[in-house]
Amino acid sequence: MDRETRVKMMIEEIRGQCLHKGVGALKELSVVFHHMDVDFSQRLCIQELERGMKNYGVKVDKEDLHMLFDTFDINKNNQIDFVELVSTLRPPMSKARVNVVKEAFKRLDFSADGIISIEDLKIVYSSNAKRHPKYVSGEWTEEQVLRHFLDSIDTPGNPDGKVTREEFMNYYAGVSSTVDDDSYFDLMMRACYDLPNKGEAKK
Template sequence: MYKQSQVENKRVLELLEQLRNQCLLNGVGGLKSLAVVFRRIDTDFSKRLCYQELDEGMKTYGLEVDQNDLKMLFDAFDRDRNKQIDFLEFVAKLQPPLSKRRIEVINQAFDALDANKDGVLKLEDLRVVYSSNARQHPKFISGEWTEEQVLQYFLDSIDTPGNPDGTVTREEFMNYYAGVSSTVDDDSYFDLMMRACYGLPNRRT
């Protein structure tokens, strides 16, 4: 993590909030789409960007930020002072903060899907625990998609954009639902939504 003194810089926090809000205007997948842009710029697959590449990515995605402010953000994340930043860390910092209650129910949903308990979601897991949900999908009902295609679509929608590998880690699952969470104001409603979606038991009071 970058230096605590920099994290506490009020202007840096304000800029992160502004960028987060701009990304979320593009919907639940806004932050994932930004990560895709950065991955395309990262031609050497180092997961690091120089200032010019960060600037290019921002402009490509359509984010508006003053050059002085962007330099301040870059410096805050350039913890090694090597004129490069970890863009995945940068994107992660833009994720809306999650309450303890939301984190708990997201973890419960992941655990419910992880049929073989290996910490990674794969098609095999979804076949075991999510097939009944897949058969309710409109494209399965219409005959346009097979059950396998529905499950693959669900997996791909959560997988890391720009770098799909057919599996979803707990971190990727959490990042996806951080985006969903940003569209739901109330903790109780988010909790109920997740429990209904994944057939989780009611929350104990």
């Protein structure tokens, strides 16, 4: 078996174990590796990767470990940051799914700066927040509802109240893996974010 095939098999095995744990599994994996970042550099060396793999129950030998590290290390600086890790493990999505996720992100990113913030959501998502049960009951303010929404999508272990396009795509790649039909995924995203249907979007 050549190196490329072996790496693909290992990535699929790890991804499969993640998805078996549910929609939030890729985020859970990020938390595990965050805990392995003992020097708080937000990057992992190969020793930290090995420790993280063991803690997550993924067994790899030394040769495979080095191949995995090289695959995760996209910018080849001998370290893995969390974006590289999750980007590599993120389940692939069809072009149609990627497009509707991008459309949802664009709608929420009112300032068009590539980041969804509470200020953006106050403008484009306020009515949704005010329908949240904890807002209706008076337990949470509108800002708390919006922050909860952002934190649910933000990078685990390091929520900063802002969601980048990459973080948004990572989250919905996990959601996508639980939905078999492209049309249903599209319908779900449009309903969730009040996006126009395909016919309306072309007008």
